[in-house]
Structure formats: structure tokens, C-alpha cells
Amino acid sequence: GQQLNQSPQSMFIQEGEDVSMNCTSSSIFNTWLWYKQDPGEGPVLLIALYKAGELTSNGRLTAQFGITRKDSFLNISASIPSDVGIYFCAGQGGATNKLIFGTGTLLAVQP
């Protein structure tokens, strides 16, 4: 099945550090979304981006919709232990709401 290229695959950081992850696609999307998934749970929406070039923040999280509409990044500032989880990007395009997900980034934060 189709998946977006997401990097890095995993990150092991110290509490307080900033984190950056990105997602690239060969296709253009109208919407980019970032989700966080905890073990045994469904993905929880963090940030939604609707316009090319858009930069949106949600607390310590900042995400941008790339100008080419083929990429997006997510930054987490001053990480805390509860940031641990798997982060997924997802692209949504055309007239349907079918989401194409990235391969995921596993984030581990050491107190």
C-alpha cells in the first residue's frame, strides 16, 4: 500500500530538547495532518494544515505545509516525557477524505 516518506524513523532524546520530523510525497496534497498515536490507541489529531506555506502552532507543536504541497514538517519544542509515542503525517487530496499516512516516527524522551 501507499505510504509517505517520513523521517527520521525514530528519535531518542533528552527531556527539554527540540524535535523535528518531516514528511515527503511524490504527490500533491490539499491537506496535511499530523497525528500522535500511543500504544494500543488510535491516532489523535495534533495539527491540520490546509494551505501551501501555512505555518500553524498548537502549544509546543509547530507544523508547516510545504510550498510545493508535497511535504510538511512538525517541530516539538522543549520535549517532555508525555511526548513519547509514534507521530504520523498524513496527506489528504482531491475530493475524497482518504488519508495517505507516513511511515511514522517513534519518539522516546528520557527524563
Next chain:
Amino acid sequence: KAGVTQTPRYLIKTRGQQVTLSCSPISGHRSVSWYQQTPGQGLQFLFEYFSETQRNKGNFPGRFSGRQFSNSRSEMNVSTLELGDSALYLCASSRLGGGTDTQYFGPGTRLTVL
């Protein structure tokens, strides 16, 4: 407002059996989409239902089917289960579907096929 609910949360079946999973969307949401999550393939789109009609379909065999009821609740059925069907099945709801409508996920049903 209650979130998306899925039942059951866990299920164990044997090869050849069939299974039905249920999803109740957020109140007022009319679009329900289903996704399969496995370690190897990640999150893959199965299908979307809106107003009791399948509106979009992913690349899964015909053993995977679904339906939606008039109250927007949806069920997914997998017949003749195979070992590779073991996965977390996620349901997501949105108000109207469409290209910019945000989807909210339920906790998933963990299916294990023995």
C-alpha cells in the same frame, strides 16, 4: 461530546472464520472511514461510507466489506480470515468527508487471527 467508539476492543479468531467490527462515529458526523494498521504496511485505507453508501475504496480484497446504517454507525466485515488479517482496525469519523474535512479516530479493534 463523546468521541469515536469501536467495539470490541480485542478479538481473537481462527483462520477461515469471519468477523464483524463496529464503529459509532462522533454525534453529527456522517462520514465513517476504516483503516488497517499493521507493522509491515502501516496505516492503509480500507473504505469510506457516507449516508449509507460506500463512497471510496482502498486496495483490499473483496473479503473486506462494510456497511453504514441510517444513524451513521458502521460495521466492517472480514470473511474467510487469513493470518495476515491480524491487525489493528481503526475507524475514523468526519462531518461530511471530502478533501478538507478533519477525521477523528477511535481507539481501534485489535484482531488476532490464529
